[in-house]
Amino acid sequence: MTPQTLSPLLCTIPLLPLAGAAINGFLGRRSSRTAISAVALGFCGLAFFMALLIAANFSSAAAPYSFRLAHWIRSGTFSVDFEFYLDQLSLVMLLVVTGVGFLIHIYSVGYMWDDDGYYRFMSYMNLFMFFMLTLVLAKNYLVMFIGWEGVGLASYLLIGYWFTKDSAAAAGKKAFIVNRIGDFGFLIALFLIIKHFHSLDFANVFAAVRTLPTETAGAGLLTAIGLLLMVGAAGKSAQIPLYVWLPDAMEGPTPVSALIHAATMVTAGVYMVVRSSVIFEHAPMAMTVVAIIGTLTALFAATIGIAQTDIKKVLAYSTVSQLGYMFMACGVGAFSAGIFHLMTHAFFKGLLFLAAGSVIHGVGGEQDMRKMGGLRLYMPWTFATMGIATLAIAGIPPLAGFWSKDEILWRAFGASWVYWLIGVITAFITSFYMFRLMYMTFGGDYRGTVAQEAHGHGDHGHSDNGHADRGHGQGHGHGEPHESPWVMLGPLVILALLSVVGGFVGYGNRFEHFLAPVFQGATGIAQEASPESAASALEYLLMGVSISVAGLGWLLAYLLYSRVPQLPAHIATGLGGLYRAVANKYYIDELYAVLFVKPLIEGSTTILWHDIDQGVIDATVNNSADAARHVSDNVRHMQSGNLRSYAGWVAAGGAIVIAYMVWMGVR
Amino acid sequence: MAGAVNLLVQSHPINSALSLIVVMGSLAAEYLLLGAEFVAAVQVIVYAGAIMVLFVITIMLLNAGKEERSKGSRVAILLGVPGVLIGGVFVAWTLLHRSYMQSVPIGALKGDPKDIARLLFHDFLLPFEVTSVLILIAIMGAVVLASRPAASGARKDEG
Amino acid sequence: MVPLSYYLVLSGILFACGVLGFLIKRNIITIFMSIELMLNGVNLSFVAFAAHWHVLSGQVFVFFVMVVAAAEAAVGLAIIIAVYRTRETLNVDQVNLLKL
Numbered sequence: 001m002t003p004q005t006l007s008p009l010l011c012t013i014p015l016l017p018l019a020g021a022a023i024n025g026f027l028g029r030r031s032s033r034t035a036i037s038a039v040a041l042g043f044c045g046l047a048f049f050m051a052l053l054i055a056a057n058f059s060s061a062a063a064p065y066s067f068r069l070a071h072w073i074r075s076g077t078f079s080v081d082f083e084f085y086l087d088q089l090s091l092v093m094l095l096v097v098t099g100v101g102f103l104i105h106i107y108s109v110g111y112m113w114d115d116d117g118y119y120r121f122m123s124y125m126n127l128f129m130f131f132m133l134t135l136v137l138a139k140n141y142l143v144m145f146i147g148w149e150g151v152g153l154a155s156y157l158l159i160g161y162w163f164t165k166d167s168a169a170a171a172g173k174k175a176f177i178v179n180r181i182g183d184f185g186f187l188i189a190l191f192l193i194i195k196h197f198h199s200l201d202f203a204n205v206f207a208a209v210r211t212l213p214t215e216t217a218g219a220g221l222l223t224a225i226g227l228l229l230m231v232g233a234a235g236k237s238a239q240i241p242l243y244v245w246l247p248d249a250m251e252g253p254t255p256v257s258a259l260i261h262a263a264t265m266v267t268a269g270v271y272m273v274v275r276s277s278v279i280f281e282h283a284p285m286a287m288t289v290v291a292i293i294g295t296l297t298a299l300f301a302a303t304i305g306i307a308q309t310d311i312k313k314v315l316a317y318s319t320v321s322q323l324g325y326m327f328m329a330c331g332v333g334a335f336s337a338g339i340f341h342l343m344t345h346a347f348f349k350g351l352l353f354l355a356a357g358s359v360i361h362g363v364g365g366e367q368d369m370r371k372m373g374g375l376r377l378y379m380p381w382t383f384a385t386m387g388i389a390t391l392a393i394a395g396i397p398p399l400a401g402f403w404s405k406d407e408i409l410w411r412a413f414g415a416s417w418v419y420w421l422i423g424v425i426t427a428f429i430t431s432f433y434m435f436r437l438m439y440m441t442f443g444g445d446y447r448g449t450v451a452q453e454a455h456g457h458g459d460h461g462h463s464d465n466g467h468a469d470r471g472h473g474q475g476h477g478h479g480e481p482h483e484s485p486w487v488m489l490g491p492l493v494i495l496a497l498l499s500v501v502g503g504f505v506g507y508g509n510r511f512e513h514f515l516a517p518v519f520q521g522a523t524g525i526a527q528e529a530s531p532e533s534a535a536s537a538l539e540y541l542l543m544g545v546s547i548s549v550a551g552l553g554w555l556l557a558y559l560l561y562s563r564v565p566q567l568p569a570h571i572a573t574g575l576g577g578l579y580r581a582v583a584n585k586y587y588i589d590e591l592y593a594v595l596f597v598k599p600l601i602e603g604s605t606t607i608l609w610h611d612i613d614q615g616v617i618d619a620t621v622n623n624s625a626d627a628a629r630h631v632s633d634n635v636r637h638m639q640s641g642n643l644r645s646y647a648g649w650v651a652a653g654g655a656i657v658i659a660y661m662v663w664m665g666v667r
Numbered sequence: 668m669a670g671a672v673n674l675l676v677q678s679h680p681i682n683s684a685l686s687l688i689v690v691m692g693s694l695a696a697e698y699l700l701l702g703a704e705f706v707a708a709v710q711v712i713v714y715a716g717a718i719m720v721l722f723v724i725t726i727m728l729l730n731a732g733k734e735e736r737s738k739g740s741r742v743a744i745l746l747g748v749p750g751v752l753i754g755g756v757f758v759a760w761t762l763l764h765r766s767y768m769q770s771v772p773i774g775a776l777k778g779d780p781k782d783i784a785r786l787l788f789h790d791f792l793l794p795f796e797v798t799s800v801l802i803l804i805a806i807m808g809a810v811v812l813a814s815r816p817a818a819s820g821a822r823k824d825e826g
Numbered sequence: 827m828v829p830l831s832y833y834l835v836l837s838g839i840l841f842a843c844g845v846l847g848f849l850i851k852r853n854i855i856t857i858f859m860s861i862e863l864m865l866n867g868v869n870l871s872f873v874a875f876a877a878h879w880h881v882l883s884g885q886v887f888v889f890f891v892m893v894v895a896a897a898e899a900a901v902g903l904a905i906i907i908a909v910y911r912t913r914e915t916l917n918v919d920q921v922n923l924l925k926l
Contacts, residue, residue, distance in 0.1 A: 643857075643918045647848050648750070655750035655757075662757045668836065671843035671863060680856045687859050690840070694866055697833075701877045706885045710869075713892050718862065718899045725903045726855055729910050748849060755842040759835050786886045798893045805897035812904035815911075 006057055007067035009050055010084040013094070014133035016047040021126035028119025037109045040122035044105045044129055048098040058091055066139050073142075080200050085139035089518045092339060093136040093271055096346050100263045101129050103491035107354050108255040110487035111361060115253075121161060125259070128154035132264050136271060141190055141200040144272065148186065148236065151265045152179040158260060159252040171248035178245040182235015182269075189228035196221055206278040214282045226279050226286025229272065230293065237269030238320045239297045239327060244589055246320055250312040254357030257312060262319050262353050263346035270326045270342055274335045277519055281333065291331020291415070295422050298324030300586075302429040306436065307572075307583040310367050311356050314437050318393065319349055321426060325408055328419060334411035336515040340505075341404035347502050348392035348401055351495035355386035358484040358492065359441060369437065374446035378481040381489050383442050385496040390438050392499040394431035394550040403503035406546055410539055420542070424549050431553025439561035446481065684722050691715040705783050833874035840867030854909075854918045858902055865895045 020043030028036050064087035073080040086094070105125060112121050131154055135147025153176070160172025193200060197208045212222065233239070238246040249261050260266070273280065273290065280287045301320035308314045322345050329338035360367055362379050376383040392401035405427065413420035483489070505511050560568050572579045581587065638649070670690035674683045691714050698707035788795065840863060847860030869888045876884025910916060 644849060644852075647845075648748075651748075651754070651845055651849060652750035655754035658754045658757050668839060668843075671840050674856075674859065674863060675843060675847050675850060680853050680859075683851075683856050683859055687863060690863060691866060694870060697836075697870060698873055701833075701873050703873050703876070703885050703888075706869075706873055706888050709889060709892060713896060714862075714866070718896055721899060721903060722855065722859060722862075725906065729855075729907065729916060748846065751842055751845045751849070755838055758838045782882055783885060783889075786882055790883070791886055791890075794890060798890055802893065802897050805900050809900045809904035812901070813907045 006054060007065045007084075007086075009054060010065065010067045010086055010137055011069045011082075013047050013050050013054075013098070014084075014130050014137060016043045016050070017126040017129035017133065019043055021123045021130060024119050024123035024126065028123055031119060033113060033118055036119045036122050040126055041102075041105055041109065043126060044098075044102050047129065047133070048102040051094050051098040054086070055091060055095055058086075078194065078198055080140055080142045082143060083139035083201070084137045084143075085202065086137065087518055088515050089271075089274065089339065090136050092343060092515070093267075094133070096343050097129070097132050097136060097264050100346050100350050100495070101132075101259060103494055104255050104259045104263070104350065104354065107258075107357070107488050107491040108253075110485050111255055111357055112253060117161070121158075121253070124154055124157045124161070125255070128158065128260060128265070132268070135268055140202060141193065141205075144275075145186065145190065148232075148268060148272075149183065151260070151268060152176060152183070152236070155179070155249070155260050155265055158256040159249045161252055161256065165251070168251040171245070171251040175245040175249050178242050179235050182232045182242055185228040185231025185235070187232075189225045189232065192221065192225050192228070202275065209278050209282055212282060214284065219285070220283070222279055222283040223286045226276070226283040227289060229276055229279070230286065230290050233269030233273050233327070234293065235269075236272075237266045237323050237327070239269070239293050239323065240300065243297065243301065243320050244592060247313050247316045247585070250310070250316050254312065254353055254360060257316070258350045258353035258357070261316065262349035266319060266323055267326070267342045267346070270323065270330065270338055273327070273330045274339055277330075277335045280330070287331050287333065289331075291328050291412075291419060294324045294327025294329075294331055295412075295419050296324070297321070298328060298426045299422050299429075300324075302426045302433065303582055304585050306429060306433045307579060308433075309370055311359065311369050311372070311437065311441060312353070312367055314369075314433060315349070315352055315356060318352075318430065318434070321430060322349065322393070325405065325423065325426075328412055328423065329408040332412050332415035332419065334408060335519055336512040337404065337407040337411055339515065340511050341408055343505075344392070344400035344404040344499070344502050347495055347498040348389040348399075351385060351389040351492060351499055352393065354488070354492055354495065355382050355389065358382040358488055359386075361484050361488070362481045364481075369440040371447050372441045373444040374442070375481055376442040378446075379483045381483060382492065385489075385492040386442070387438065388496040388499055390434045393434055394553060395427055395546055396550050396554075397547065398500075398503065400499050400501070400503035402547070406543055409546055410542055413542055424546060427546055428549045428553045431550040432557050435554045435557030436561050439557055443562050444565065680726050681723065684719060684726060687722075688715055688719050691719065830874060830878050834871055837867045837871035837874065840864070840870065843867075852917050854906055854916050855903075857918060858899065858906070861902075862895060862899065865891060 020039050023039050024031075024036055028039075031039075064085060066083055066085045069082040069084065071079075072082050105122075108121065108125060112118055115121065128151060131147045131150025133147070135144050135151060138144035138147060156172045156176040159175050160169045162168045163172075190200065193205055197205045199205055199208075209222065231242075235242040246261060246266070250257055252260075280290065298321045301317045301324065305314050305317035305321065308317065322341070326338045326341050326345070329335070329341060358379065359372070359375060359382060362375070362382065363372060366372065388399070392399040395402045395405045397403075409420055409423045409427070412423050560571075638645075670686045670693065673686035674690070677683045677686060691710060695707045695710045695715070698704075698710060844860045844862075844864030844867060847863065848857050851857050851860065869891055872884045872888045872891070876882065876888075906916070
């Protein structure tokens with residue numbers, strides 16, 4: 001396929017889900033579930049199919065492809081058009097987004113089938129796909145920003161999908177507002193770019209940036225732009241200090257959490273930073289800031305994750321933590337490693353969320369892990385796939401997560417052993433809380449509403465199909481957990497497969513070589529840990545460390561949650577305040593409420609509403625009406641019905657006219 | 668002028684009417700001085716003869732008596748009178764200080780009825796016809812307005 | 827021999843007297859007569875100008891003014907009679923039903 005035929009396809013890919021969203025949105029209310037599903041899956045699948053088609057015909061020699069859909073802004077020397085762009089980086093993102101997105105759409109058919117607003121859900125999901133695809137296929141910052149804002153919108157709509165629930169509506173609002181704060185930084189960065197480079201097109205901007213010297217002094221235009229872009233990324237990808245919306249976003253349905261808050265939207269920030277790699281490489285201080293934020297977030301979120309009891313919240317903090325890894329990678333210049341981890345993370349985190357959804361579905365809506373347990377017997381497939389994902393995220397070879405995480409840690413070590421150490425500690429904690437989740441959910445006995453067998457013995461599950469030790473022939477009462485239908489299990493299996501084999505893409509630095517043309521012309525830190533596969537002894541040593549650390553985490557989880565289940569409670573009470581702080585997310589939300597939210601609301605109410613809106617604006621309108629009334633009240637008296645007063649007025653007026661005319665004549 | 672002032676001063680309307688007749692007569696004399704004989708004649712016949720008679724008849728019909736004191740309008744006095752005086756002063760001042768000091772000889776322009784008739788029926792034919800219609804309408808209106816309400820029968824007529 | 831402006835001043839005085847009468851007097855008939863006085867003043871100035879400029883149409887216009895004055899007087903007096911029948915008064919201050 002020549003570039004001429006391939007390029008126009010670029011614009012059809014985002015537009016297909018948009019069509020699906022429109023059809024479902026407008027016509028969906030009266031359509032049958034089947035029709036809605038067909039439309040949604042059809043358009044999404046078609047987009048995926050086209051992505052595959054493009055991938056098959058993609059040729060690195062002909063890349064990058066670009067296609068202009070329409071003119072947009074032409075203002076003097078500044079112009080921005082609706083242009084789409086495909087290079088290796090966008091191709092990777094495209095495949096991830098359409099592929100994982102399609103699988104999650106299939107899953108949602110099963111998960112959301114019984115919901116009343118089914119058509120609305122499918123419409124929003126397609127809408128999200130449209131915006132996300134616009135984001136990754138954009139050729140300039142402004143089209144990317146359309147996608148950026150749009151996915152924020154879709155996220156709001158989907159988080160607050162069950163809008164009759166107060167907490168869901170509030171969570172949607174929170175997500176959107178915190179996102180907005182990040183977007184503010186992004187916008188300022190865009191303005192700076194426009195001002196200094198007179199263009200928002202990637203090619204133009206990056207070419208101009210390459211001619212500038214590297215700002216080693218730590219201050220300057222590119223540093224400012226980089227930092228502001230990072231603010232935007234922090235908002236979208238839930239890094240410190242703007243991560244607070246992501247745990248609340250778990251109010252949305254689980255497929256939403258999987259798609260948006262694990263696999264794709266939150267990775268938009270990473271994608272944007274990677275896309276702007278040239279800018280960051282010329283601003284080392286900005287890169288350092290990115291790395292620091294990423295590293296700290298990774299550790300911070302992981303520590304919160306170990307004390308959470310809601311299964312989705314654990315996964316949410318895990319996502320924040322893993323995103324931290326990606327930013328750490330970007331910060332040390334390992335951009336392709338960051339994207340690699342993004343890809344593998346999409347697989348296993350998407351799988352984890354979908355499996356969690358399957359679990360929740362199976363136990364009838366319960367999300368508290370303390371009320372789960374023993375589910376490996378009731379839901380073997382879910383157990384198996386989730387186990388695979390857990391191994392992946394813990395970084396146990398040869399699954400996908402190991403390759404990408406290890407690559408990041410190796411490159412981080414190359415920049416500074418501090419990053420590496422924190423990364424390793426985080427990996428340990430990650431492994432710990434993930435296996436804790438597994439044991440609490442699938443191990444032991446079922447602690448839910450169904451009466452349990454008298455004896456249950458702790459038995460830690462294996463990654464392959466666990467065999468049922470006893471049958472579950474109780475069958476009394478609903479609340480008995482059950483396996484999910486195949487429409488939900490199918491995507492789980494596929495994602496599990498991807499989690500297993502996905503890592504081999506990066507074997508032997510193939511991935512990095514593939515993405516290299518995107519970063520060519522980069523200077524500085526990127527080339528430091530060079531792509532030669534010098535698999536030195538040091539690298540193997542570090543690899544061994546991370547593997548053992550993952551194993552340690554598993555062991556600890558096994559001990560605490562399978563072998564001696566009473567121990568965690570003792571530890572919790574023993575640690576007292578520290579444990580409470582961690583369990584309450586370090587009270588960050590409360591801190592923000594006091595520092596920002598309350599003053600803002602107070603200020604709005606008192607100053608803006610009472611004083612200005614009511615006092616000034618309303619008063620002006622009301623008072624002018626009052627004044628008109630008073631004037632007319634007084635003028636009314638002229639209409640007295642008295643002939644002579646009328647005549648008096650006439651005479652007076654006539655005198656004035658005469659006087660004026662005489663005066664005019666005299667002059 | 669004396670007649671005009673007298674009109675203002677008198678309190679009984681019949682006296683005012685009579686002084687108005689005096690005014691009209693003197694105006695007729697002025698017209699003659701200016702050589703407008705036809706106009707003078709018409710003035711006496713129509714104005715003094717018909718219109719003023721109509722006024723006098725109405726006064727007597729309605730038994731108008733001396734003017735009573737009544738509250739009246741402050742505006743008329745406060746605003747109107749000064750207004751008139753100011754306007755009048757302005758006009759007079761303008762007239763006297765500007766041009767128009769040329770003399771007008773007595774009887775300069777002969778107001779021949781023949782010439783006037785030619786103008787009236789030639790150049791001003793349309794206004795002439797229109798005024799005759801106007802008078803017709805006026806007559807009809809006057810008749811209707813002044814007639815006693817015959818059909819209503821709700822009120823007895825007062826004298 | 828008589829300057830034009832004298833005629834005009836006289837006309838103005840007559841007019842002013844008419845207006846004053848309109849404002850001062852309370853009897854509706856007297857008010858009407860003041861109106862006639864005003865019209866007469868205007869007539870005088872018409873004739874004076876006609877003589878000054880030797881244009882005869884000034885006198886023709888006087889003729890029309892008189893016609894209109896006659897018509898208006900007739901109708902006005904009819905109205906007065908009608909009002910007198912309902913309001914029983916010739917005092918113009920008491921005919922003020924049109925007040926706001």
